[in-house]
Amino acid sequence: MAHLTTYSCRNCGGVLIKDQLQEVLECPFCGNAYDLVRMHSDEYLSRAQVNMQQMEFHAAKEKYETVLSKDPQNFEALLGLVLCSGKVQSENELRTPEKMKDRAFDEMMAAAKDAQEKAAPEHAGYFSVLYQLAELSKRHQLTDKRIESLSEASSDKFQRFAAQDVVRASYYSLICVLILAALATGGSSHASRAEARLIIKVIL
Incomplete structure (x- = not known):
C-alpha cells in the first residue's frame, strides 16, 4: 500500500x-x-551532509543529483558533488593537505571543472580555484611520496634532494592555506579569485 x-x-x-x-x-x-524536490531541497542537502560525515558518498551523491535535477546551479549541491568525487567529507579537510592523502584527486578535479561550467557566473570562480587547490593537493601528495623514497637513500646527494622536497612540501601546505584564506575573506568575489590565482602562479 x-x-x-x-x-x-x-x-x-x-x-x-x-x-x-x-x-x-x-x-x-x-x-x-x-515541485516537491524544490520544496524539500534543504532537507535533501541536510541528509546529504549527514551521509558525507558518515563517508556514505554514493548516498550523498544521489541526494545532490536530485537537488540539481530541479536546480542545476545550486551551489551547495555542486560543491557536494565535487567533494563526493574526491572522497572528501567536508571543505575543512582542504585546509590541511596532510588530511588529503589518498583522495581521488583526478575525479575531484574533473568534477570541479564540470561544476565550474554549470555554476552560476558568481560561483564559477570558486570552482576554478577549487580545481587548482585539488591539483596542488595532488602535487603535495606526490612530493610526500618522493620524500619517503629519497629519505631511504644513503647518499648525501639524495639526502640533499630529500631536504629540498621537505621545504617544497611545506610550501605547498602554506599555499593551500593561503588560497582558502583568500576565499574565506572575499568569498567568490573577483578580487578574491584574483588573489588566489596570483598565489598559485607564484609556484607554477
Missing part, C-alpha cells in the same frame, strides 16, 4: 495528497502546482 503524505496549498489552503512516487503536486481546487 502506498504511503500518503498531506500538504496544504499555499494559494487556497486546499489539501494536497501525495503518494510515495509523486514529485509534483497539483492542487485539485485552484490548480496550483508544487
Whole structure:
C-alpha cells in the first residue's frame, strides 16, 4: 500500500495528497502546482551532509543529483558533488593537505571543472580555484611520496634532494592555506579569485 503524505496549498489552503512516487503536486481546487524536490531541497542537502560525515558518498551523491535535477546551479549541491568525487567529507579537510592523502584527486578535479561550467557566473570562480587547490593537493601528495623514497637513500646527494622536497612540501601546505584564506575573506568575489590565482602562479 502506498504511503500518503498531506500538504496544504499555499494559494487556497486546499489539501494536497501525495503518494510515495509523486514529485509534483497539483492542487485539485485552484490548480496550483508544487515541485516537491524544490520544496524539500534543504532537507535533501541536510541528509546529504549527514551521509558525507558518515563517508556514505554514493548516498550523498544521489541526494545532490536530485537537488540539481530541479536546480542545476545550486551551489551547495555542486560543491557536494565535487567533494563526493574526491572522497572528501567536508571543505575543512582542504585546509590541511596532510588530511588529503589518498583522495581521488583526478575525479575531484574533473568534477570541479564540470561544476565550474554549470555554476552560476558568481560561483564559477570558486570552482576554478577549487580545481587548482585539488591539483596542488595532488602535487603535495606526490612530493610526500618522493620524500619517503629519497629519505631511504644513503647518499648525501639524495639526502640533499630529500631536504629540498621537505621545504617544497611545506610550501605547498602554506599555499593551500593561503588560497582558502583568500576565499574565506572575499568569498567568490573577483578580487578574491584574483588573489588566489596570483598565489598559485607564484609556484607554477
